[in-house]
Amino acid sequence: MRAVAVLLVLVYHLNPALLPGGYVGVDVFFVISGFLITSLLYREAGEHGRVSISGFYVRRVRRLLPAATTVLLTTGVVAFFVLPVTRLADTAWQLVASAAYVENLYLARQAVDYLASDTPPGPVQHFWSLSVEEQFYLVWPLLFVAWSLARRRWRAETRTLVVILGSVLVLSLACSVLLTQREPASAYFLPLTRAWELAVGGLLAVGLAHGSLPERWRPLLGWSGLAAVAVSALAYDDGTPFPGWAAALPVLGSAAVIAAEQSDGRLAASRLLGTAPARWIGDLSYSLYLWHWPLIVFALVLTGRDRLGLLEAVAVAALSVLLAWGTRVWVEDPVRDRNLVRGGRSALTVATAGVVTVAAVGGAVYLQVDREGSVSFDPAVHTGPAALGQAPDTELIYPSPVNAEDDVPTLYDDDCQASRTETDPGDPCVYGPEGADTDVAVVGDSHSAQWVPALEKMAAERGWRIFVYTKSSCAFTDTVVKGPEGGPYTACGEWNHAVVDELDELRPELVFTSSSTASGPVEESSPEQERAEMAEGMSRLWEDVAQVSGEIVALRDTPRARKDVVECVATHIDDPSRCERPVEDAFDDADPQEDAARSLDERVHWIDLSDRFCVDGGCPAVIGNVMVYRDAGHITSTYAELLADDLSARIDRSVRL
Structure with a gap:
């Protein structure tokens, strides 16, 4: 035996x-x-x-x-x-x-x-x-x-x-x-x-x-x-x-x-x-x-x-x-x-x-790991999207590949990202000055949470307060989505409706959301039908939010990198271009948020920053000496913060606060 x-x-x-x-x-x-x-x-x-x-x-x-x-x-x-x-x-x-x-x-x-x-x-x-x-x-x-x-x-x-x-x-x-x-x-x-x-x-x-x-x-x-x-x-x-x-x-x-x-x-x-x-x-x-x-x-x-x-x-x-x-x-x-x-x-x-x-x-x-991760951030060197299209200095990549997966928003250390089992938003984490004139709520999954460093920088410059209502693997939609284990993610639906109730109390001037395109309905069908079902659920939920808030901004999901993107850069540190992913592969899943935003006309503002990730038909893993990704689906906190000016400019074009 x-x-x-x-x-x-x-x-x-x-x-x-x-x-x-x-x-x-x-x-x-x-x-x-x-x-x-x-x-x-x-x-x-x-x-x-x-x-x-x-x-x-x-x-x-x-x-x-x-x-x-x-x-x-x-x-x-x-x-x-x-x-x-x-x-x-x-x-x-x-x-x-x-x-x-x-x-x-x-x-x-x-x-x-x-x-x-x-x-x-x-x-x-x-x-x-x-x-x-x-x-x-x-x-x-x-x-x-x-x-x-x-x-x-x-x-x-x-x-x-x-x-x-x-x-x-x-x-x-x-x-x-x-x-x-x-x-x-x-x-x-x-x-x-x-x-x-x-x-x-x-x-x-x-x-x-x-x-x-x-x-x-x-x-x-x-x-x-x-x-x-x-x-x-x-x-x-x-x-x-x-x-x-x-x-x-x-x-x-x-x-x-x-x-x-x-x-x-x-x-x-x-x-x-x-x-x-x-x-x-x-x-x-x-x-x-x-x-x-x-x-x-x-x-x-x-x-x-x-x-x-x-x-x-x-x-x-x-x-x-x-x-x-x-x-x-x-x-x-x-x-x-x-x-x-x-x-x-x-x-x-x-x-x-x-x-x-x-x-x-x-x-x-x-x-050996400690020696490899000794690079410090230098704003004059680590320019990120400002140097899009230029070859990086491979000896100065920040965060180093060995530290990239730990380059996450502070909200994780602050225990602000709800786990998959939580259903009650409770008291959200708040960033920014108490006397702020503008309240901003961040809702969605980890692909929304990854933008909090950029929003924090904007909050510091504009006097905003950021309220975080994000939950792991939980797209902000009324659709019953598939959970990590394959069954219906009921805790996600309960969470999202509870968040809407919280927003009814908060009445924020701006609601910011983004979601992973990997999220899908629990009932599988064709990609087109799944996208339509997700978009319809988003429209229903966002319409409820529009009744209790000011402006709503929906941000297109970030391009997906190779599954082994961080490991790839570490292996090919002298030529990280080998870890670049073609645009058509990086955006192989259409974003239902776009359909939902267009269905709600002026009530939701659609923002697309994909041009700050991809150039000449490819989406690099390192841009401006900065690691773009911490894993296949999330960007590093450093790169997100360096996109604050771009995000700010795009919001200003659409939203009046």
Whole structure:
């Protein structure tokens, strides 16, 4: 079953199209781990009347840390030379998080961080599953310690242990189902949503310790379990809400295979799983899991592709197996066979040394990032749109590619951008003097929020007050839009109508809005129909706003850059023109805001600044020594502020305040 688990994950990572649900291999691992560890703990408690916590962790250190530390150190060194500098800071943090077995918590935080949601995969992010296991095993052995104590003092029976372990399973499953519905991005990585999978294996271990199933049922049970795992690997994909209820199929399937045990029947699944190749892959499964992912990430970077070709995939798979075998022979086996980690003190020393060494490598990687990001802003040099069409000085680009993704409006630090779940605008963030004569409201999604630096500059010059009502991924429309997870984004509609109510109280002289053209209605249709539906929803909402405000300004969405625009500039720092995107690609989505503005005649003023981004048929990534983009869809705060004069002039042509 270890071989099944690791091959599912390996194939999925090499080519998701072959096994779109191959990620369930991790869940198979969880069940196996829960079964094996619980078997050891239950046997120890039964034979000795107690459980040695120190002995448990000594075994964990001896089994896991040598190979894990080897892979982390090697990956950190290779990353320094292979990865673009823009990815080194995140890699450095992930190295440390993985060494400390908190990588899952790091990724869970990153998953719900809107600004980090497009971060490219790191070479050690697969350590999240190992982190889940180790966090689980901070608690699980203590339950056996408590049961052993109760057994000695009050003669507690096995059923007491089953109730305790079963309670963990039920509570964790409930958390898994609820969080997968409410916070699916972070639920995937949290120990609370995964503990029940290990607990299933644990309860199975306790049950089988008291007897096996009848022989006649084992072949059918084994093949049914394998079929359940196979179906989930083939039928699930990245859009399947997971873990939640969906995880029950591979988890129960894995438990069924284990419960079938070794069978004498000629047609038993155990015959297939017990073959020499399956046992050999199973023995290498831990090291193979550790090595395969960093090799895939490095191969993608070196080839410059989003997906590996057949030859590259075969080469990565072969090298993964070779490194796994070498790690097993020269690292894992010597540590185990020579008993190099004997007691608690030596285990603590090995664990501490591993974390410190990996942290040192991570620190060295991070220092490289710090050196690359040392350029300071100079208004005489960093002129932005004023130098559109001129070749930049590549040694003076600001913000540097390594810092571009952090060049965001201050409203994010001020916690002014509403999250995807919020529906009540509450008290908005306000920028500008309190005694201002003109109130300006900013509404829309992050593509509206990105213009706040320019509006802040205008506010300082004109004495405006800026009220911010922006929400992540929420276009300012009455149309039911598709949410980040694919379903209806109901929180967006509630938010937008609540914003209109707030504007009724505020009565601003100017309402400013812009939205991403990537937003679309929840009901998919043709591009023309979707655009018309979005425009109609905008018209309805904007008309409501026009009743309670002065002027409305709608700004055309900014051109979309390459998906890897920041990484591209870092890679081609001597010639950032290679990262330029053709105009027809940058504006491949028509903007429904234009249709909505024209339908409302004089009540909405349509402003188009695309000529300050694109020239001669292309949209550069660097203009006037300034990074234009911080990711594929958002401009840097610096470039937005440098567009303040252009925006001011365009507003003055249309609006009288």
